[in-house]
Amino acid sequence: MKGIAKFFKVSFDEFMVGINDIKPDISNDEAKAMYDDIKLPKRATKGSAGYDFFAPFSFNLKPGETIKIPTGIRAKMDSEWVLCLFPRSGLGFKYRLQLNNTVGIIDSDYFYSDNEGHIFAKITNDSNEGKELSVDKGAGFIQGIFMEFGTTVDDDVSEERNGGFGSTGA
Numbered sequence: 672m673k674g675i676a677k678f679f680k681v682s683f684d685e686f687m688v689g690i691n692d693i694k695p696d697i698s699n700d701e702a703k704a705m706y707d708d709i710k711l712p713k714r715a716t717k718g719s720a721g722y723d724f725f726a727p728f729s730f731n732l733k734p735g736e737t738i739k740i741p742t743g744i745r746a747k748m749d750s751e752w753v754l755c756l757f758p759r760s761g762l763g764f765k766y767r768l769q770l771n772n773t774v775g776i777i778d779s780d781y782f783y784s785d786n787e788g789h790i791f792a793k794i795t796n797d798s799n800e801g802k803e804l805s806v807d808k809g810a811g812f813i814q815g816i817f818m819e820f821g822t823t824v825d826d827d828v829s830e831e832r833n834g835g836f837g838s839t840g841a
Contacts, residue, residue, distance in 0.1 A: 676748035676817055678711040678722070681787045689741025689789055690727075708808070709743040712815060721814030723759065724792070732796035732804040737771065745788035746815070750779045754815045756792060762812060766804045767797035770813065777815070784833055 680686075686706045690697055697705075705727050712722035724742050732738060746754050756775030762768040771793040782788040792813050796804045806812050 675752050675819075676746055676754070679745050679747065680706070680709055680711070680743050681745050681789045685787045685789050686741060686743045688786070689743070689791065693739055693741070694728075705808075706743060710809065712744060715811075720816050721757070721759075722816070723811030724756075724790075724813045724815060725809050726806045726812050727808065729808045730806055732766075732794070732806075734796055734798040734801055734803070737793060737795040739791055739793045740812070742790045742792060744790050745782055746777055746790065747782045747788075748779045748817060751819055751821075752817050753778055753820055754817055756790070756813050756815050758794065759811050759814050762804065762806075766802050767799065768804060768812075769795045769797045771795055775813075775815075780831065 681689075683703065683706050686709075687699075687702055690702050690705065709727055710725045712724045714720075714722055724744060726740065727743055730738055730740075748754060754775075754777035756770060756777065757763075758768040758770060775790075775792065777788075777790060794812070796802075798804070
């Protein structure tokens, strides 16, 4: 295996922007404690392809409910690579946990965005069996897999990114 990336925490200020968006009444002390407890993604076994991302807080999702999670994580990777995000396999199987954009695509240049490349996950409990999903703080809920990609031989893109969704004009 070749090392092509490294995970970092975003700054506390950037995490506050993300957490205030979903928990506007959170105190600075509560947010700081949450931030201090953020664990970097890691693989569970040496044969695992996916790096587990850990919930920065506990949450419950009834069938059909959605939540946006600021992970507090950013990923610096070589330019020929992309980080693809998926639900953890067991949660997808048991609860039909879905990422709202089906697969999260984290491009290598996202790391340098004004928001520090802060990775968010918007997930939905798509259970059609009436199962409520409970995720404890610190539990893995999504996984990221680094994948190498190629470009066409006549590719001449020179534009630079600044931001996440919609930053490339799409």
